Amino acid sequence: MNDEEDCKETKALLRIAIAPVKDSELRRDLWPQMLRKLDEHPFPVNKVPWFDWALAAILGAALFFFPGTIPALLYHL
Amino acid sequence: MELLERFAAGDLEAFESLFREHQREVYAWVVRIVRDHGIAEDLTVETFWRIYKSRARFDAAGNFRAWARRIATNAALDHLKRARRETELPEGLAGPAAADPAVRGETRERIRRAFFQLPAKYRLVATLALIEEEPYDNIAEAMGISGALVKMRVFRAVRILRKKLSSLVAEVATK
Numbered sequence: 001m002n003d004e005e006d007c008k009e010t011k012a013l014l015r016i017a018i019a020p021v022k023d024s025e026l027r028r029d030l031w032p033q034m035l036r037k038l039d040e041h042p043f044p045v046n047k048v049p050w051f052d053w054a055l056a057a058i059l060g061a062a063l064f065f066f067p068g069t070i071p072a073l074l075y076h077l
Numbered sequence: 078m079e080l081l082e083r084f085a086a087g088d089l090e091a092f093e094s095l096f097r098e099h100q101r102e103v104y105a106w107v108v109r110i111v112r113d114h115g116i117a118e119d120l121t122v123e124t125f126w127r128i129y130k131s132r133a134r135f136d137a138a139g140n141f142r143a144w145a146r147r148i149a150t151n152a153a154l155d156h157l158k159r160a161r162r163e164t165e166l167p168e169g170l171a172g173p174a175a176a177d178p179a180v181r182g183e184t185r186e187r188i189r190r191a192f193f194q195l196p197a198k199y200r201l202v203a204t205l206a207l208i209e210e211e212p213y214d215n216i217a218e219a220m221g222i223s224g225a226l227v228k229m230r231v232f233r234a235v236r237i238l239r240k241k242l243s244s245l246v247a248e249v250a251t252k
Binding site: 003006007009010011013014015016017018019020021024025026027028029030031033034037038041 | 093096097100101104105108109112114118121122123125126129184185186188189192203207208209210231232235236238239242
């Protein structure tokens, strides 16, 4: 028996227990719920990832402990 | 500026217009996957929250409807993964399933249980393809995968179900 026939049989079997959704109509406007969700979960504005802070910290420490690298860094910028 | 451009730029009014235009369609898609009104409403809102969150990545020249459906499908899939071991498969939205009175409730329950135990990604494609009879191409577009992969997942789901329900399969085959 091939896959297509298996599919047909299984579909028939499933339909014994689970019928297609008949009522898929939305009954109310969800915009108020959407606004509540936006209020509850505001998006962080311009959030800097932690690894950017880590890189900045490493660079700052390097410049502090090895100030001689500052002219070299400026030269390469 | 066009509506989609204003939305991509973060204009809340443009987002509201898009929400009102597409909420019914997103809901109708999601409810066929999760088969529960309340959960489908929550997932519709979750879908649009994800849409708003990733608005900067949206190409204003692109197809908003297809993009929204893909995000909705992902949200529904995430829900199925979470809910797999927590809740039973809801049946409140389905029409009358078995017209055959000879089919016992116990049999139906066995089929439902086997279906509910499918891994989420197989259950999603099996629900849409086998129960809702959605074309493979539509499912593929909504999931962001190829039609061939959808077909493969349907066949895998069928194999898993046939293994679990081998005795029932034989009964149905003889009818």
